[in-house]
Ligand code: SF4
């Protein structure tokens with residue numbers, strides 16, 4: 050029996066159409082827009098101005114607080130302006146607009162394809178490099194990676210878990226990375242191990258990527274302390290807490306971080322970015338993005354410079370199909386619906402999904418039939434139906450008591466509900482309100 | 494260009510729907526329906542169609558003219574209530590009584606609480622018990638199943654095994670005596686003999702009883718189908734039937750003269766129908782598996798208590814209705830195992 054997490058879970062249709070498409074380098078467009086909020090935490094502060102000439106890899110915005118990250122230019126050219134732009138959040142937020150001119154890189158970045166295996170940097174230097182070069186978690190949450198490498202006082206990291214699960218349907222970017230850049234991923238993993246001071250790493254991969262598993266397993270023979278673990282295909286296997294539960298059989302307590310049970314989790318994409326930063330001195334300026342959908346003629350995976358318009362990606366797969374009804378950034382279970390095709394690709398963009406008109410519309414909700422299916426599938430052991438009802442009746446205390454804050458917003462409940470109740474909408478509202486209440490309470 | 498839909502995640506939905514569940518349940522009732530037609534003839538069809546039609550009609554009238562909201566009679570739930578009500582009455586029941594039953598089922602037990610999903614009690618059971626109390630004579634004269642498509646005129650009215658056993662035990666006979674020798678009596682010089690059918694007949698459905706409760710086999714078939722389609726889980730049927738077997742088994746071991754064996758309890762009366770189709774109604778049963786086990790256990794114990802010591806020969810309906818009332822309490826006190834709460 051393959052390993053999986055112990056509570057709940059669903060198995061949505063996988064629809065990984067682009068699994069066999071090698072990641073292709075996308076030509077960059079005439080203009081890129083680089084948002085200043087690209088990671089969890091405080092937005093970065095722009096250090097360039099209108100008219101500045103910049104090169105690829107140049108630092109253009111600084112993360113000033115502990116939880117924030119540096120941003121580098123993904124292109125060379127001239128800064129057009131620093132202005133508000135409609136980004137993936139659906140809000141207008143500050144960004145740096147750059148008119149592209151040529152492809153000139155700053156000194157010191159190793160652009161050769163040679164693989165550098167020997168890790169010469171010390172533990173401290175690794176953390177510093179990861180911080181300086183703006184590496185963030187590429188699995189979706191975009192948590193600044195240097196923060197994860199700094200184990201808090203009194204805690205001890207025992208094992209590094211690399212998330213190669215890619216449990217979201219449709220997405221194949223991580224899959225391609227593990228196939229095409231397996232060695233770099235493993236070196237990146239070794240670097241992270243050194244940065245954390247652990248001698249054991251486990252890479253968890255779902256069983257629907259057997260070629261990637263075989264590739265990494267073969268390569269891992271040449272690395273110390275890295276194990277490849279084949280996992281059952283079960284959503285949300287890639288949820289941080291679920292993955293830890295699966296591979297090391299420990300459950301992170303409510304409201305606590307993985308380090309509580311001695312684990313640190315990083316995505317395979319992050320491991321690759323760490324490799325590039327530490328071994329090649331390359332900041333995080335591009336990433337692999339899956340562009341796909343049922344109506345898309347040529348679904349594919351693309352290596353994209355950060356700041357490229359999503360529209361450019363869509364053109365690449367044959368343009369927006371006539372009957373497109375929804376565009377999602379990320380996977381279908383947790384991704385965000387976009388309200389424009391002109392928003393830029395950011396560090397956290399793992400995929401662009403085009404939904405046809407009829408898939409885009411939600412099913413009309415009917416009365417809850419109290420089947421309890423939402424409870425059965427919730428991977429956090431919550432009662433979504435109850436939380437949603439309390440939130441609907443604005444009973445925030447009850448929402449909190451029912452542990453709404455534990456909800457990882459995986460969407461399994463709403464996905465499963467036969468009455469198509471908008472459970473997660475209400476749970477999100479509940480979490481938002483409870484979050485406010487908690488903040489007020491802690492101020493008192 | 495089209496306008497884009499912007500909604501919160503998830504952006505996909507599983508293929509589960511209320512309709513699919515409801516029609517799945519209705520489909521699972523087909524074997525039982527066929528058996529009832531085989532044994533009770535055209536009357537079974539009359540009762541079932543009438544009941545379903547009346548249930549849908551009442552729901553339509555109430556939704557359209559009283560609530561003035563959306564009409565959802567095609568979601569399948571009224572059809573299920575209709576079939577279940579029909580399954581719970583004798584085949585020779587007068588038409589007007591069914592219509593009253595359908596009114597109570599839909600109008601009172603379902604719509605007055607707010608419709609599908611809001612009713613605390615199983616609607617068909619409320620309808621059935623209402624009829625049982627209001628029309629005890631018509632509800633308990635069971636036509637004896639005999640041949641295919643016999644007309645109402647030559648059907649002989651016979652008792653149910655459970656009812657017969659209870660009556661005869663009251664006059665001091667032993668279980669063995671009743672089962673082996675049957676009972677004979679004389680009316681106007683004619684000799685009648687009633688003997689409780691043997692187990693094979695009971696399993697197949699060749700015994701007196703309500704439309705849907707006579708064939709344990711057909712009911713189990715439907716149950717297996719629902720389990721395979723994951724419409725129901727095993728917890729309620731197993732704990733319900735299991736607790737009946739254990740409870741009656743203990744009594745039987747203690748005194749086989751006055752307590753009949755568990756096998757008899759298992760396949761006579763409405764136990765299978767109740768445990769497979771009535772107690773598993775999602776709306777009126779607990780949501781968690783643990784809660785469902787408790788619910789089934791309660792149903793089983795209450796069924797036996799009523800059957801053996803209660804005023805009625807059959808206790809399944811009452812037991813389920815009583816346990817329905819405990820569902821909110823069960824739901825509230827049984828919490829699922831939370832992530833991270835497991836001590837390691
Ligand atoms: S979205 Fe939240 S409540 Fe719903 S299944 Fe996932 S964790 Fe549970």
Ligand code: SF4
Pocket residue numbers: 416417418419420421422423424433434465466467468469470472
């Ligand atoms: S899955 Fe939907 S219908 Fe079932 S209990 Fe949860 S909210 Fe109600």
